[in-house]
Amino acid sequence: xxxxxxxxxxxxxxxxxxxxxxxxxxxxTDINQHxxxxxxxxTPLVCAADNSGIAVQxxxxxxxxxxQVLDVYSRPEWSAEDQLLGRDVLVFFHGGAFIxxxxxxxxxxxxxxxxxxxxxxxxxxxxxxxxxxxAPYPAGAxxxxxxxxxxxxxxxxxxxxxxxxxxxxHSAGGSHVASALFDPAVAGRLRDSEIAGxxxxxxxxxxxxxxxxxxxxxxxAYFGEDETLYEQRSPSSHAGISNVPMIIAVAQYENTHLDxxxxxxxxxxxxxxxxxxxxxxxxxxHNHTSIVAHFNSGEETLGPQLLxxxxxxxxxxxxxx
Numbered sequence: 001x002x003x004x005x006x007x008x009x010x011x012x013x014x015x016x017x018x019x020x021x022x023x024x025x026x027x028x029t030d031i032n033q034h035x036x037x038x039x040x041x042x043t044p045l046v047c048a049a050d051n052s053g054i055a056v057q058x059x060x061x062x063x064x065x066x067x068q069v070l071d072v073y074s075r076p077e078w079s080a081e082d083q084l085l086g087r088d089v090l091v092f093f094h095g096g097a098f099i100x101x102x103x104x105x106x107x108x109x110x111x112x113x114x115x116x117x118x119x120x121x122x123x124x125x126x127x128x129x130x131x132x133x134x135a136p137y138p139a140g141a142x143x144x145x146x147x148x149x150x151x152x153x154x155x156x157x158x159x160x161x162x163x164x165x166x167x168x169x170h171s172a173g174g175s176h177v178a179s180a181l182f183d184p185a186v187a188g189r190l191r192d193s194e195i196a197g198x199x200x201x202x203x204x205x206x207x208x209x210x211x212x213x214x215x216x217x218x219x220x221a222y223f224g225e226d227e228t229l230y231e232q233r234s235p236s237s238h239a240g241i242s243n244v245p246m247i248i249a250v251a252q253y254e255n256t257h258l259d260x261x262x263x264x265x266x267x268x269x270x271x272x273x274x275x276x277x278x279x280x281x282x283x284x285x286h287n288h289t290s291i292v293a294h295f296n297s298g299e300e301t302l303g304p305q306l307l308x309x310x311x312x313x314x315x316x317x318x319x320x321x
Contacts, residue, residue, distance in 0.1 A: 011298030086161025095171025174203020240272020
């Protein structure tokens, strides 16, 4: 039986915990190798989860491109009242340094995020989007917008409330979510009224190709060769434009600069005069990958904080449990 813990890495055995603590301390020396190790460590626990009560509708198109598809996770046994009123909707956008990544990296990660939220009573959605260089800036943000418009039109038939859509973006996915909400140059930028809240998890909120950025090639592929445009294309430069409720989370061991950029984004948002709920979460012991890989593994750390954020945004349209 899977062990449930409220402590970081608490679902892992002591040997695995020690390994990830060691990997965290040397995270930036080889982020690709360490990412793969974290995925391998959490995958058996995620695969052991009992997801039998969750129905998944996979690869539903929200656009014309082959990567513009999404998976919807819901519970068929919800009551007629649940179906009528609608549940909170959590929409997840994976990372991958703008040039790689899939909504399911190995059949377990990142599916685990949507399964966990579905177990908590949400309708959860796992979104695929186009990658650079085929689809450079602002295509990622455009895909976020397209997915939201599809969900607002169709999520009610899965039991979701189209007025209670929360966007959760990890790494590059977080950059796309932030641009869709905050970048004034993005056509059709999401209005505050279309989104109940945003969760930016280990997100890239500033474009840079600094020598110590391990994903500089991905940044250049997505944001373009002209570095003079990076400031205006960085979400952090526009953090005060949207007043949507927002929570920003970072791990103790991040890809270089991401934690600093997240704090910068948070600070910029606070000084902008925003009135909506704005929170910052620091995940001790976690790294850039484990901050999402631990969902549905038995560890209850970041997830409950995100649920509390959703609850605290609740208004008359919420049926969050």
